Amino acid sequence: MPATDSGPILSVTGLSAWYGEAQVLREVSIEVGQGEIVTLVGRNGAGKTTLLRCLMGLQGRYSGGIAFLGSDIVRLPAHRRARMGLGYVPDDRGVYSTLTVEENLTLPPAAGPDPWPLARVYETFPRLKERRSFPGTKLSGGEQQMLALARVLRMGARLLLCDEPTEGLSPLIVGQIGDILREVKRQGTTVLLIEQNVHFAATVADRHYLLAEGRVVESLRNDEMREREHELLDYLGI
Amino acid sequence: MLQQAFNGLVGGAFYALLALGLAVIFGMLGVVNFAHGAFYMLGAFGSYVLLDSFGVNFWAALVLVPLLLGLAGTVLERLFIRRLAPLDPLYNFLFTFGLALILQDLVKREYGVQSQPYPRPGLLSGTVDLGLFGYPAYQVFVLAVSVVVCAAVWVVLTRTRVGMIVRAATERPDLTRALGIDVGRWVTPVFGFGIALAGLAGVLAAPMRAVNPLMGADLIITVFAVVVIGGLGSIFGSVAAGFAIGLVSALGNLYVPALSQTLVFILMAAVLLWRPAGLFGREEALS
Numbered sequence A: 001m002p003a004t005d006s007g008p009i010l011s012v013t014g015l016s017a018w019y020g021e022a023q024v025l026r027e028v029s030i031e032v033g034q035g036e037i038v039t040l041v042g043r044n045g046a047g048k049t050t051l052l053r054c055l056m057g058l059q060g061r062y063s064g065g066i067a068f069l070g071s072d073i074v075r076l077p078a079h080r081r082a083r084m085g086l087g088y089v090p091d092d093r094g095v096y097s098t099l100t101v102e103e104n105l106t107l108p109p110a111a112g113p114d115p116w117p118l119a120r121v122y123e124t125f126p127r128l129k130e131r132r133s134f135p136g137t138k139l140s141g142g143e144q145q146m147l148a149l150a151r152v153l154r155m156g157a158r159l160l161l162c163d164e165p166t167e168g169l170s171p172l173i174v175g176q177i178g179d180i181l182r183e184v185k186r187q188g189t190t191v192l193l194i195e196q197n198v199h200f201a202a203t204v205a206d207r208h209y210l211l212a213e214g215r216v217v218e219s220l221r222n223d224e225m226r227e228r229e230h231e232l233l234d235y236l237g238i
Numbered sequence B: 001m002l003q004q005a006f007n008g009l010v011g012g013a014f015y016a017l018l019a020l021g022l023a024v025i026f027g028m029l030g031v032v033n034f035a036h037g038a039f040y041m042l043g044a045f046g047s048y049v050l051l052d053s054f055g056v057n058f059w060a061a062l063v064l065v066p067l068l069l070g071l072a073g074t075v076l077e078r079l080f081i082r083r084l085a086p087l088d089p090l091y092n093f094l095f096t097f098g099l100a101l102i103l104q105d106l107v108k109r110e111y112g113v114q115s116q117p118y119p120r121p122g123l124l125s126g127t128v129d130l131g132l133f134g135y136p137a138y139q140v141f142v143l144a145v146s147v148v149v150c151a152a153v154w155v156v157l158t159r160t161r162v163g164m165i166v167r168a169a170t171e172r173p174d175l176t177r178a179l180g181i182d183v184g185r186w187v188t189p190v191f192g193f194g195i196a197l198a199g200l201a202g203v204l205a206a207p208m209r210a211v212n213p214l215m216g217a218d219l220i221i222t223v224f225a226v227v228v229i230g231g232l233g234s235i236f237g238s239v240a241a242g243f244a245i246g247l248v249s250a251l252g253n254l255y256v257p258a259l260s261q262t263l264v265f266i267l268m269a270a271v272l273l274w275r276p277a278g279l280f281g282r283e284e285a286l287s
């Protein structure tokens, strides 16, 4: 794990979560250092999305510890967590059909030290500028994914929580998302990324956690991941 | 026939006001407010009581009653709805349903089931010449108020930041919280506003419809159908469907009077078969 002088930006300890009586996370502990890109890898149903929902404060029933920027956030409601700098990019991209593209971008309040001005967003995502007065869901899947990413960058979020941003997108768009994540990292923003595409994960991330049946079964540095890519692909059944 | 179409639009004016309130409340709170009809009834009774016991005229009631009921709505939301919200949605269904019965029975105990008279305001007692036919001025006024109120709500919803937040929270409440918006803070005023709209519809109804304790219960069933046809959670859909259903049922009444009561529900079934999420609803809103 890369040296961080100020401790991890996010530290999750003994996190368990339930839907009704069904337990889907079991004592999960992970850490994310300032400026890192860390992925959560695992089969469908492993509990990855649920983990992000817990971090965001959207999960109904869960227990355990979540420290963000050194303070315990378990008792904070979702909007307070967002304003501390958690930028949520949900698995369905969370684009509003009743909001225009620009409204989708400007809905969240600023939530970090350097929110991107709209001009920078449009410079980085020219397509969003062209379509800024369209309803959000009139965009293509790839454009909606860009919109969801652009939105949390505009917030100035310190830690992006991205749930399978590359799912179902063409290699070209996946490449663009990779570029954006690397740029985000260069500016010092941290990313926790859910990714089924192990190959893609290895091109952007510093470290990886492998999740299976609600447990962290392995924690790998990126070089270890690259060596074992084929084994892991088999394991994931992808 | 044109005259009947106009009657339909006036009926639709009530549907639209009530459906608009129901839709914003459902969208933002996830609560199906079964007491909506009771607040409509209270709106009509409120203006009746103000006139009868305090000599407050229609115009003052038009402002005062929605204001008071809206205020009562915010208190209701704070004291009960909010506390029940984290539980199964069934609790708020039962609560608002029970509340409707209680309000109805309280009014019934005080005033009985017979209809109370409410005179048209003097200013609007005449008829307006609409070119092809003369039409009661009061009905024209009702239609105008409803259109203006719905349009004003539309402008606020589409042109202001508050409106943007309400739209976002109506479409995806959880996501909106996760994007840093304190949705809870907007819930109380939105609920109060929805109730105020029901009250306004009630005040408007008093001079042209029978003012009795059951007037809301009779109407609200149709309004639920309107909201479903428009698409649960779609604010625009509920208003559009309100006017459309008013029109369609008035014309239906003219051509197939036997179906006048059931037409709306046949229409609802047809729309749901064709588009399960309603005319303007989003499919994912169902899951």
Ligand SMILES: Nc1ncnc2c1ncn2[C@@H]1O[C@H](COP(=O)(O)OP(=O)(O)O)[C@@H](O)[C@H]1O
Pocket: A019, A024, A042, A043, A044, A045, A046, A047, A048, A049, A050, A051
């Ligand atoms: N809303 C829900 N209600 C009940 N069970 C759910 C719900 N969402 C997810 N689950 C279950 O929780 C487990 C973990 O799901 P999820 O966190 O979505 O996994 P992943 O994102 O890794 O695919 C799965 O078994 C899934 O079936």
Ligand SMILES: [Mg+2]
Pocket: A048, A049, A050, A091
């Ligand atoms: Mg998932």
